[in-house]
Amino acid sequence: MNLAIRDIRFHRGRFILTSIGLGLLLGVVMSMGGIYRGLFADALAVLHCTKADLWVVQKDTNGPFAESSRIPEDIKYRIKSVPGVAEASPLSFQTIQIERAGNPFRFFLIGYDLGGIGGPPAILAGRNIRQKHYEMVVAKAMKMALGEKIRLGLHEYTVVGITGKVVSSSGDPAAYVSLADAQEIQFKKDNDAIRNNRERVAADLDRLENLTQSQAQFLKKNVSDLTESTHTVNTVVARLAPGAGLHEVQQRIERWNHYRAISEEGQTKILTKGMIEKARMQLGLFRVILLVISAVIISLIIYTSTLDKIRVIATLKLIGSQNRVIVGMILQQSLLMGVIAYAVGYALISLTYEKFPRRIVLEAFDLQVLFAIVVVICTVSSFVGIRKALKVEPAEALGG
Amino acid sequence: MYAIEVDNVTKIYGKGDTAVTAISHASFQVRPGELVAILGPSGSGKTTLLTAIGLINEPTHGRIIVDGVTVADGGWVPGLDLKRMRREKLGFIFQAHNLIPFLTALENVMVALEINNFPSGEAKGRAEQLLKSLNLGQRLGSYPMALSGGEAQRVAIARALANKPRVILADEPTAALDTENGKNVMALLKSLAVENHSAILVVTHDHRMVEGFDRIFEVRDGSIIRETCGAG
Numbered sequence: 001m002n003l004a005i006r007d008i009r010f011h012r013g014r015f016i017l018t019s020i021g022l023g024l025l026l027g028v029v030m031s032m033g034g035i036y037r038g039l040f041a042d043a044l045a046v047l048h049c050t051k052a053d054l055w056v057v058q059k060d061t062n063g064p065f066a067e068s069s070r071i072p073e074d075i076k077y078r079i080k081s082v083p084g085v086a087e088a089s090p091l092s093f094q095t096i097q098i099e100r101a102g103n104p105f106r107f108f109l110i111g112y113d114l115g116g117i118g119g120p121p122a123i124l125a126g127r128n129i130r131q132k133h134y135e136m137v138v139a140k141a142m143k144m145a146l147g148e149k150i151r152l153g154l155h156e157y158t159v160v161g162i163t164g165k166v167v168s169s170s171g172d173p174a175a176y177v178s179l180a181d182a183q184e185i186q187f188k189k190d191n192d193a194i195r196n197n198r199e200r201v202a203a204d205l206d207r208l209e210n211l212t213q214s215q216a217q218f219l220k221k222n223v224s225d226l227t228e229s230t231h232t233v234n235t236v237v238a239r240l241a242p243g244a245g246l247h248e249v250q251q252r253i254e255r256w257n258h259y260r261a262i263s264e265e266g267q268t269k270i271l272t273k274g275m276i277e278k279a280r281m282q283l284g285l286f287r288v289i290l291l292v293i294s295a296v297i298i299s300l301i302i303y304t305s306t307l308d309k310i311r312v313i314a315t316l317k318l319i320g321s322q323n324r325v326i327v328g329m330i331l332q333q334s335l336l337m338g339v340i341a342y343a344v345g346y347a348l349i350s351l352t353y354e355k356f357p358r359r360i361v362l363e364a365f366d367l368q369v370l371f372a373i374v375v376v377i378c379t380v381s382s383f384v385g386i387r388k389a390l391k392v393e394p395a396e397a398l399g400g
Numbered sequence: 401m402y403a404i405e406v407d408n409v410t411k412i413y414g415k416g417d418t419a420v421t422a423i424s425h426a427s428f429q430v431r432p433g434e435l436v437a438i439l440g441p442s443g444s445g446k447t448t449l450l451t452a453i454g455l456i457n458e459p460t461h462g463r464i465i466v467d468g469v470t471v472a473d474g475g476w477v478p479g480l481d482l483k484r485m486r487r488e489k490l491g492f493i494f495q496a497h498n499l500i501p502f503l504t505a506l507e508n509v510m511v512a513l514e515i516n517n518f519p520s521g522e523a524k525g526r527a528e529q530l531l532k533s534l535n536l537g538q539r540l541g542s543y544p545m546a547l548s549g550g551e552a553q554r555v556a557i558a559r560a561l562a563n564k565p566r567v568i569l570a571d572e573p574t575a576a577l578d579t580e581n582g583k584n585v586m587a588l589l590k591s592l593a594v595e596n597h598s599a600i601l602v603v604t605h606d607h608r609m610v611e612g613f614d615r616i617f618e619v620r621d622g623s624i625i626r627e628t629c630g631a632g
């Protein structure tokens with residue numbers, strides 16, 4: 001006969017409620033772990049689906065995600081010609097926030113060379129971008145329908161395809177357009193603004209008295225080019241030819257071309273160690289706090305349920321029960337509660353994690369570790385109750 | 401051989417100024433199959449004496465022998481497994497019947513057998529039989545709170561008897577019962593003493609309940625002041 005189960009059967013209402021309550025708490029712990037993993041997954045999403053070996057960015061920057069980086073588009077030709085590089089493509093990134101149906105609509109716009117590296121990973125519905133202009137592929141999370149139109153800058157863009165879970169490092173869903181479109185959206189604010197800007201620069205130049213006539217004329221002629229140069233990108237990504245040495249190619253680009261070439265590993269480090277470090281630590285700490293709270297709550301529950309059973313324990317001792325009977329009862333109850341609470345928490349999180357606004361990644365390893373921790377907490381917590389129980393005198397069963 | 405031998409036992413609670421002598425120099429013997437009462441007013445030391453024999457209250461001086469085993473000789477005999485002695489040789493019945501609230505009547509009896517290493521199936525059969533013999537066949541699956549005082553006390557008796565102990569110790573087993581039920585319980589104990597050949601020591605402060613007992617010890621302030629032989 002199992003005393004732990006009999007007691008639970010008798011107090012099933014209380015036991016179920018307690019386990020559910022604890023389960024909710026463990027569900028929060030699990031979601032916190034999932035958010036923590038999700039943060040990584042989000043931060044690395046663009047990096048991972050680009051599948052580039054090298055990220056060429058502006059010298060002395062940690063671009064293009066952690067810092068801004070601007071480089072001319074046409075260095076892609078020079079990168080391509082570096083020995084060991086098989087492919088190179090420019091990419092442009094920008095975060096866009098517009099009004100849509102009265103609400104702020106935020107997303108991460110990626111411009112890529114059609115046919116080059118860095119386009120949408122997998123098309124879930126519709127098709128990839130085929131025309132050079134005004135077509136768009138959006139992530140599922142943007143909740144846009146195929147054929148839907150959206151105005152960005154001066155033009156309307158039509159959604160032609162839906163892709164999977166691609167987000168920026170801050171969790172905004174991604175949309176893809178051709179590089180030319182992205183540059184246009186980024187730089188050609190509108191014609192008036194361009195004209196004003198051009199006139200302002202020309203007027204400034206006129207005021208420079210120590211310029212010679214020919215210098216001034218030369219500058220004026222180039223002003224419009226300067227202010228209209230839209231052939232800028234944030235990065236050029238490259239894939240290496242088989243057998244090429246990453247380090248050598250990297251050094252070559254840095255030495256001869258005066259750009260920084262960051263490996264995928266380096267980029268991962270920049271993203272995880274730098275950008276999301278604080279958030280990561282915050283979540284990690286929160287998770288630890290929650291675990292400590294769970295531990296305290298489990299101990300309290302076990303302890304009070306032991307106090308409730310002092311008379312039962314004294315009676316068992318009086319009739320000569322071995323200590324293992326009493327220890328077993330408390331320990332089994334504690335473990336059973338932990339396991340049920342874990343199951344409740346797991347069910348809860350499994351049913352809801354897809355509905356969270358940001359990505360929750362449930363890793364089997366994390367869940368296993370949490371399970372082990374719960375078992376340890378329950379075991380250790382029950383020691384508090386067991387210690388109390390072992391001190392109970394059989395004579396305590398006598399008092400009226 | 402006696403089932404219980406109490407030889408010059410003294411129990412002092414506390415030390416120094418606050419010390420209370422609950423039993424002083426008590427000596428008596430109980431034979432197997434004898435039903436003996438300890439009668440006395442409140443605070444006279446009855447429970448103290450019973451629990452000393454029951455191996456849950458260490459005597460300060462004197463010797464106690466249970467079923468031929470010396471358990472106390474100026475304190476517990478070192479190295480003795482008191483729990484084992486309790487579960488194998490003693491059965492307890494108390495006023496507040498001390499049934500385990502989350503076990504049914506049947507399970508309350510089974511528990512006593514299972515801690516004595518009876519396999520579950522055997523324990524169940526034996527507990528059922530015992531409860532039926534005490535007229536509780538209809539209440540096997542009832543929880544203690546659903547039992548009447550008399551029924552609960554009979555379940556407690558069944559539990560005390562489960563392991564066929566040599567000695568049964570009962571502290572005010574009838575205090576929570578009306579006179580009729582109380583007399584029934586006492587009559588039951590009497591018949592058990594005879595049938596099982598167990599020594600039964602019953603503590604009570606109620607004179608009316610000791611009819612039919614073999615012997616009665618009267619206790620005042622920790623000392624046995626009188627021993628009377630009953631009708632039996």
Ligand SMILES: Nc1ncnc2c1ncn2[C@@H]1O[C@H](COP(=O)(O)OP(=O)(O)OP(=O)(O)O)[C@@H](O)[C@H]1O
Pocket residue numbers: 413414420421422440441442443444445446447448449605
């Ligand atoms: N744990 C204890 N510590 C100190 N003194 C105690 C303790 N238990 C009992 N006593 C004292 O010992 C004396 C005898 O107590 P005991 O409980 O044996 O009396 P009793 O005859 O069983 O009384 P009642 O009929 O009220 O149950 C009393 O004076 C009591 O106050």
Ligand SMILES: [Mg+2]
Pocket residue numbers: 446447448571
């Ligand atoms: Mg008493």
